[in-house]
Amino acid sequence: AQRVTQPEKLLSVFKGAPVELKCNYSYSGSPELFWYVQYSRQRLQLLLRHISRESIKGFTADLNKGETSFHLKKPFAQEEDSAMYYCARSAGGYNKLIFGAGTRLAVHP
Amino acid sequence: GAGVSQSPRYKVAKRGQDVALRCDPISGHVSLFWYQQALGQGPEFLTYFQNEAQLDKSGLPSDRFFAERPEGSVSTLKIQRTQQEDSAVYLCASSFRTGRDGYTFGSGTRLTVV
Known part of the structure; x- marks a missing residue:
């Protein structure tokens, strides 16, 4: 079965500390990988996708096909980064998404 | 519109409704x-x-769930004879093409079955 695993339900760090949110996916073909973010009282929104190789709000994510991982990283966390983060992979020709359970990032002052 | 709009934002239904x-x-x-x-x-x-074509309904949990998009724009998700396990947030998302560029999500409808 196609799965996305986010092993941490909660990641708590202090402002300025490095952040790494882990994501592993089940291998099946060549999926596209995404990170979505949901800030408090806001809708789920796309943060970044692996094919664009962008850095959004200081976050980057590298696809490691050997380890089937797509971890999200930021060198210096900010309080405004506090949110729920969901890793997702595509499935099917029309790119339905399979989501992980999410990791709540809490950045403390 | 400017974004994906979902209504109602909250719905409380009695079991069986x-x-x-x-x-x-x-x-x-x-x-x-x-x-x-x-x-x-x-x-x-x-x-x-x-x-307007429903190409995949494999995720619908039972035949009590039905979705339609008759004119290729607005869509309705209908749940018959609601059960407590149907309580959840129902999210709608749209994409210009196949979703390869990512989706735009709505705010969701929070359904509570009592």
Whole structure:
């Protein structure tokens, strides 16, 4: 079965500390990988996708096909980064998404 | 419209009642997806439309769930004879093409079955 695993339900760090949110996916073909973010009282929104190789709000994510991982990283966390983060992979020709359970990032002052 | 609009935002239904959830996607978006998000979980795929055609309904949990998009724009997700396990947030998302560029999500409808 196609799965996305986010092993941490909660990641708590202090402002300025490095952040790494882990994501592993089940291998099946060549999926596209995404990170979505949901800030408090806001809708789920796309943060970044692996094919664009962008850095959004200081976050980057590298696809490691050997380890089937797509971890999200930021060198210096900010309080405004506090949110729920969901890793997702595509499935099917029309790119339905399979989501992980999410990791709540809490950045403390 | 400027974004994906869902209504109602909140719905409380008595067990056994039928409900209808509406999604108004971004104008011109071909692809429309419905997801179900239970408390503490990530969204789970329910069904997919390309224009008015429902190409995948493999995620619908039972035959009590039915979705339509008759004119290729607004979509309705209907749940018949609601059960407590149907309580969740129902998310709608749309995309210009196949979702390869990522989706735009609505704010969701929070359904509580009592």
